[in-house]
Amino acid sequence: MxxxxxxxxxxxxxxxxxxxxxxxxxxxxxxxxxxxxxxxxxxxxxxxxxxxxxxxxxxxxxxxxxxxxxxxxxxxxxxxxxxxxxxxxxxxxxxxxxxxxxxxxxxxxxxxxxxxxxxxxxxxxxxPTQSLLDLVTIYQEFQQFRDLKVVIAGDIKHSRVARSNAYALSTLGCKVYLTGIAEWHDDSLSYPYITMDEAVETADILMLLRIQHERHQADSILNTNDYLQQFGLTVDREKRMQKHAIIMHPAPVNRNVEIEDSLVECERSRIFKQMQxxxxxxxxxxxxxxxxxxxxxxxxxxxxxxxxx
Amino acid sequence: MxxxxxxxxxxxxxxxxxxxxxxxxxxxxxxxxxxxxxxxxxxxxxxxxxxxxxxxxxxxxxxxxxxxxxxxxxxxxxxxxxxxxxxxxxxxxxxxxxxxxxxxxxxxxxxxxxxxxxxxxxxxxxxPTQSLLDLVTIYQEFQQFRDLKVVIAGDIKHSRVARSNAYALSTLGCKVYLTGIAEWHDDSLSYPYITMDEAVETADILMLLRIQHERHQADSILNTNDYLQQFGLTVDREKRMQKHAIIMHPAPVNRNVEIEDSLVECERSRIFKQMQxxxxxxxxxxxxxxxxxxxxxxxxxxxxxxxxx
Amino acid sequence: MxxxxxxxxxxxxxxxxxxxxxxxxxxxxxxxxxxxxxxxxxxxxxxxxxxxxxxxxxxxxxxxxxxxxxxxxxxxxxxxxxxxxxxxxxxxxxxxxxxxxxxxxxxxxxxxxxxxxxxxxxxxxxxPTQSLLDLVTIYQEFQQFRDLKVVIAGDIKHSRVARSNAYALSTLGCKVYLTGIAEWHDDSLSYPYITMDEAVETADILMLLRIQHERHQADSILNTNDYLQQFGLTVDREKRMQKHAIIMHPAPVNRNVEIEDSLVECERSRIFKQMQxxxxxxxxxxxxxxxxxxxxxxxxxxxxxxxxx
Structure with a gap:
């Protein structure tokens, strides 16, 4: 290398x-x-x-x-x-x-x-270094990668983090799924799309992506609470996650957009751990x-x- | 702490x-x-x-x-x-x-x-660190604080330095006075106001404040020589100060506004000493x-x- | 000093x-x-x-x-x-x-x-430190300065590098010549002007100057290929240089303006050596x-x- x-x-x-x-x-x-x-x-x-x-x-x-x-x-x-x-x-x-x-x-x-x-x-x-730190965080949690179910959620299309992680997680034998609004699907990545509700219930690792407001100012959905309710991680959805499942986000977080404010530092959040x-x-x-x-x-x-x- | x-x-x-x-x-x-x-x-x-x-x-x-x-x-x-x-x-x-x-x-x-x-x-x-450095400068001069007469001069209302110093100097037993144009008096600080002429004659320490031009652009008085003559430290006023009295200013100085140019590095000025x-x-x-x-x-x-x- | x-x-x-x-x-x-x-x-x-x-x-x-x-x-x-x-x-x-x-x-x-x-x-x-590094580069090449022929080429008038180098090279006994379009001649420097074609054929050291686009936006000649052909160092001109002659430029280079792109890292270029x-x-x-x-x-x-x- x-x-x-x-x-x-x-x-x-x-x-x-x-x-x-x-x-x-x-x-x-x-x-x-x-x-x-x-x-x-x-x-x-x-x-x-x-x-x-x-x-x-x-x-x-x-x-x-x-x-x-x-x-x-x-x-x-x-x-x-x-x-x-x-x-x-x-x-x-x-x-x-x-x-x-x-x-x-x-x-x-x-x-x-x-x-x-x-x-x-x-x-x-x-x-790729953002991807590597995500992998380190997963490794510290699960001691290996094979067959872990990872769901990447959000603006896949514009996310270099999603791209680097999808490549690396596949290489390591994880099962990668994607979720997010249809306009943000990325046809160049061949992983299955699921709904957010399916994601929270089945994922070992839920990887939220940052919504890049600076690229989507016209999208009215982002100016309302609708996005969090339809596609984000609410307190209600968090309760339905598996006991051992963890939440990740590359940060900076848009509080109450990708994730409800009170969950940013909740027990299953690894957001600040990722930064470390x-x-x-x-x-x-x-x-x-x-x-x-x-x-x-x-x-x-x-x-x-x-x-x- | x-x-x-x-x-x-x-x-x-x-x-x-x-x-x-x-x-x-x-x-x-x-x-x-x-x-x-x-x-x-x-x-x-x-x-x-x-x-x-x-x-x-x-x-x-x-x-x-x-x-x-x-x-x-x-x-x-x-x-x-x-x-x-x-x-x-x-x-x-x-x-x-x-x-x-x-x-x-x-x-x-x-x-x-x-x-x-x-x-x-x-x-x-x-x-507060600006206040502490002012206190160190005073201590080096007078070896103690009790009963020293300190006059803080200028835009009291908008000055975080004035506020921190007024608190600290009072705690240390100094006698604190304020001076400046009426619009800049600060009602939340309960120290007596005196005139600049009284200030220069009685102060052990004359603490000039910086006028924050960026906050007062409309005030026409600042665009003339009037401010220095009425409220600033002129060469004439400096001559009337007590022999042992010192001049302080948190800098950056507006030369010929708060203080006449030639006084910035005069013998009783501690302005660059404060920075040290x-x-x-x-x-x-x-x-x-x-x-x-x-x-x-x-x-x-x-x-x-x-x-x- | x-x-x-x-x-x-x-x-x-x-x-x-x-x-x-x-x-x-x-x-x-x-x-x-x-x-x-x-x-x-x-x-x-x-x-x-x-x-x-x-x-x-x-x-x-x-x-x-x-x-x-x-x-x-x-x-x-x-x-x-x-x-x-x-x-x-x-x-x-x-x-x-x-x-x-x-x-x-x-x-x-x-x-x-x-x-x-x-x-x-x-x-x-x-x-002057740009000049000194140029002198070091020349010294490493020729081990001395006396009687070396140095041609400084370009916007002499606006160049502090030209000025510092002309002074220093003269002091060291070099023969200094200037070349460039007439508007950029500098009357305060008393060195002879020659043509670019003469320069490439006779110089031991050809010192190109950067054209400061930010100061000459109106000059239409700079927006075309004409400048390179008339006053710049083309591949054709480089071939006519003396065997031992070197090319210098303070950088950043305007590729294909002062010098043809392929010459920036050619064998007789000392441009990156100068930076070292x-x-x-x-x-x-x-x-x-x-x-x-x-x-x-x-x-x-x-x-x-x-x-x-």
């Missing part, structure tokens, strides 16, 4: 290895790097949780962080993203984390760039990529730039 | 302890943390001095800094501030520094959140909160994430 | 010393500081490469970085740049890096401020300034703030 841009690239063994590595980090922590390395976080779209989660992961591994903001940068002078990444390579970035609005751009760039690229979400393409695991999942990915590139756990030598401060 | 959100919460002893701790840090420095901890700086309003002062304080204590910018974050997706803070908690923040436009929001959130919150200014509410003390005051508050939470000076253990870089 | 604001201030010996120091760092690295120092990066104009290059240089030297963004700061409250810098001094900055839109402001401020200032580009004034050298050049300047101020390589003492994390 030289880059981490899509869950479709990975075998079952590769995914399991990353999941177990992240779970191990969640228990035992991780050894920091002995070398001074730099991670460049190139975020072309707004993000709190993903970006900050990467920063914490990087700092815990002892990486220096280069924080790029497209709003205040040469991109406003029309520089291409390829040239931006080559610039960061030249000034010393050992790792690129990329969020961008264009679907599949991470994969395309990974074929042109030597420095490891982590896809932190590319348009309606993929969001995000740091461990990203640490595992970064370790793997730097190991692969020979940059991890290198011995100290006389040229080493010790960070003393 | 589990949070630091208001000067009203603190006893005389608690305030004095923080003042002396900050003064001590100004002389002897401070031991950095042995653990890798994270501070999340959540600034929902523009700030240079306060934010950078927190960053320096945090770095001097060995904390990692998570820099949140509301402009480029999920807050633009409508996420609530409660959810934003819970997110930072989940990804590993050990301390929250909050600046927000809503009065008293820091106190409200401190009742819902376990991680220590420092109020870095909330609307027209309070700005801001770092020490914030270090003292952070140390106290992390100590209280058991996070300070913890012993090294095998899981510790040494920052080597 | 107490500040680094203009190449005109420096003697041949001073420039050579910095060039060799940077080249030495490129080979052997640099010892980090033993003290915890802070660099404040004050960028009032957008920048990726320069700002990030400074950050990497600072971190490699073990400096803490204070990142100032004019968009989200008190400058929006009307604070002057002098007061902003004095604020950063007060809270503990040991070094100021300034980019600003006003020509020669760095020099002006350096006469008012004690803390070392590095000019990171001021309007149409100078950009940017980090080393800035490390050399920072070391020199901190040494001069007595802040470098100080001995450890009991008050030292060890950065442990």
């Amino acid at each position: 030289r880059h981490f841009v899509s869950m479709q690239d990975l075998t079952e063994q590769e995914i399991l290895l990353l999941v177990k590595q992240a779970d191990n980090i969640s228990i035992h922590g991780a050894q920091p790097l002995e070398k001074q390395l730099f991670a460049a976080n190139l975020f072309f779209e707004p993000s709190t949780r993903t970006k900050m989660s990467f920063v914490v992961a990087q700092r815990r591994l002892g990486l220096n962080v280069l924080d790029f903001m497209s709003e205040v940068s040469s991109v406003t002078k029309g520089e291409s993203i390829y040239d931006t990444i080559r610039t960061f390579e030249s000034i010393g970035a050992n790792l690129i984390v990329l969020r961008h609005q264009e679907a599949n751009i991470a994969k395309k760039l990974s074929e042109m760039i030597k420095t490891p690229i982590i896809n932190a979400g590319d348009g309606t393409g993929e969001h 695991n995000g740091v461990f999942a990203r640490m595992a990915v970064i370790q793997s990529l730097l190991n692969e590139g020979g940059n991890y756990h290198e011995k100290t030598n006389h040229k080493r730039q010790t960070f003393i401060g | 589990r949070h630091f959100v208001s000067m009203q919460d603190l006893t005389e002893q608690e305030i004095l302890l923080l003042v002396k701790q900050a003064d001590n840090i100004s002389i002897h420095g401070a031991q950095p943390l042995e653990k890798q901890l994270f501070a999340a700086n959540l600034f929902f309003e523009p700030s240079t001095r306060t934010k950078m002062s927190f960053v320096v304080a945090q770095r001097r204590l060995g904390l990692n800094v998570l820099d949140f910018m509301s402009e480029v974050s999920s807050v633009t997706k409508g996420e609530s501030i409660y959810d934003t803070i819970r997110t930072f908690e989940s990804i590993g923040a050990n301390l929250i520094v909050l600046r927000h436009q809503e009065a008293n929001i820091a106190k409200k959130l401190s009742e819902m959140i376990k991680t220590p919150i420092i109020n870095a200014g909330d609307g027209t509410g309070e700005h 003390n801001g770092v020490f005051a914030r270090m003292a508050v952070i140390q106290s909160l992390l100590n209280e939470g058991g996070n300070y000076h913890e012993k090294t253990n095998h899981k510790r994430q040494t920052f080597i870089g | 107490r500040h680094f604001v203009s190449m005109q201030d420096l003697t041949e010996q001073e420039i050579l010393l910095l060039v060799k120091q940077a080249d030495n760092i490129s080979i052997h690295g640099a010892q980090p500081l033993e003290k915890q120092l802070f660099a404040a990066n004050l960028f009032f104009e957008p920048s990726t490469r320069t700002k990030m290059s400074f950050v990497v240089a600072q971190r490699r030297l073990g400096l803490n970085v204070l990142d100032f963004m004019s968009e989200v700061s008190s400058v929006t409250k009307g604070e002057s740049i002098y007061d902003t810098i004095r604020t950063f001094e007060s809270i503990g900055a040991n070094l100021i890096v300034l980019r600003h839109q006003e020509a020669n402001i760095a020099k002006k401020l350096s006469e008012m401020i004690k803390t070392p200032i590095i000019n990171a580009g001021d309007g149409t004034g100078e950009h 050298n940017g980090v080393f050049a800035r490390m050399a300047v920072i070391q020199s300034l901190l040494n001069e101020g007595g802040n470098y390589h100080e001995k450890t003492n009991h008050k030292r703030q060890t950065f442990i994390g």
Whole structure:
């Protein structure tokens, strides 16, 4: 694994290895790097949780962080993203984390760039570290994946999280189902659609997706309480879930839209647990990529730039 | 002290302890943390001095800094501030520094959140670390507080600094007076109003407030030299101050509005001294909160994430 | 050297010393500081490469970085740049890096401020660290400067890079020529103008400048392929260059405007090499300034703030 841009690239063994590595980090922590390395976080779209989660992961591994903001940068002078990444390579970035609005751009760039690229979400393409943290959360709950019934609920069509998770969960032997209003079905994914009521009663894992208000402002259903009642997770529906079943959501949550307010921190919700695991999942990915590139756990030598401060 | 959100919460002893701790840090420095901890700086309003002062304080204590910018974050997706803070908690923040436009929001959130919150200014509410740095500056000058005559001058009504200082100075036994144009009097504070001419002649400490042009653009008086002559500190008025009296201002200064240009760095001005003390005051508050939470000076253990870089 | 604001201030010996120091760092690295120092990066104009290059240089030297963004700061409250810098001094900055839109402001401020200032580009004034990295790149190629023929090509008039380089290259004994469309000639620089065709055939070093589209939107020539053909470096022209000649460009490149796309990473291009050298050049300047101020390589003492994390 030289880059981490899509869950479709990975075998079952590769995914399991990353999941177990992240779970191990969640228990035992991780050894920091002995070398001074730099991670460049190139975020072309707004993000709190993903970006900050990467920063914490990087700092815990002892990486220096280069924080790029497209709003205040040469991109406003029309520089291409390829040239931006080559610039960061030249000034010393050992790792690129990329969020961008264009679907599949991470994969395309990974074929042109030597420095490891982590896809932190590319348009309606993929969001593989979000998927990995979801897998870690499921693994911590069920200790394995085979034959678990996972229902992904909501705006499938526009969700890179849904896409990455559907690929990965299938690879791991889960039974994947989808649910949501008809306009949001995604014909490119060949998983069966069920109703929300069927979903809550049969799922081991109910994965709610965020409704991207910013993409659906015209949809009047979202401006009313109707969506929650018809397609969301109400207190009433939550009661009908299996005893061991868990609720997941990539956040930020639209309270009282995808999920009733009081359920966000309920006992079977793993929403904040997912965020915690995000740091461990990203640490595992970064370790793997730097190991692969020979940059991890290198011995100290006389040229080493010790960070003393 | 589990949070630091208001000067009203603190006893005389608690305030004095923080003042002396900050003064001590100004002389002897401070031991950095042995653990890798994270501070999340959540600034929902523009700030240079306060934010950078927190960053320096945090770095001097060995904390990692998570820099949140509301402009480029999920807050633009409508996420609530409660959810934003819970997110930072989940990804590993050990301390929250909050600046927000809503009065008293820091106190409200401190009742819902376990991680220590420092109020870095909330609307027209309070700005307790600014108050603490003012107290440190006064303490360095007079070695005590009792019976010092402090006059707070300017836009009392809209000033969270005035509010925090009036509370704290009273608690410490100072004699607090206010001065300023009648529209800016604050009926919720029961301190006597005097004229600026009386103020300069009798004050031990003259605390000028910043006029918030951004809130008073319509007030024609501010667009002329009249304000300085009638209510500001002119060279002429400065000459009538007591020999030992000092001038303070939270900055940024509007030169030739609150204070005549040539006085900003005059001998009795403590304006840049206040900024220096801001770092020490914030270090003292952070140390106290992390100590209280058991996070300070913890012993090294095998899981510790040494920052080597 | 107490500040680094203009190449005109420096003697041949001073420039050579910095060039060799940077080249030495490129080979052997640099010892980090033993003290915890802070660099404040004050960028009032957008920048990726320069700002990030400074950050990497600072971190490699073990400096803490204070990142100032004019968009989200008190400058929006009307604070002057002098007061902003004095604020950063007060809270503990040991070094100021300034980019600003006003020509020669760095020099002006350096006469008012004690803390070392590095000019990171001021309007149409100078950009001396960009010049230094260009010199390092030339030195690595030719091991000396005397009698090298350097042609600077493009928008001379608006280019602070051209100005800084013309000064420095002359001081070092290079033969400097200029080329470009007549409207962009700069009467304040007394170097001969030649044609682009003459330039490619005779230059040892062809220094292309970036065309600042943001300043020339009305110029219709830039919206066509004409500019490249008439004044840019085409594949055809590149073939006529001397065998040992190199191509330089400060980047970001406008591909197919100043230079044909396929030449950006061609064998004689040093464009990405220049970026690498940017980090080393800035490390050399920072070391020199901190040494001069007595802040470098100080001995450890009991008050030292060890950065442990």
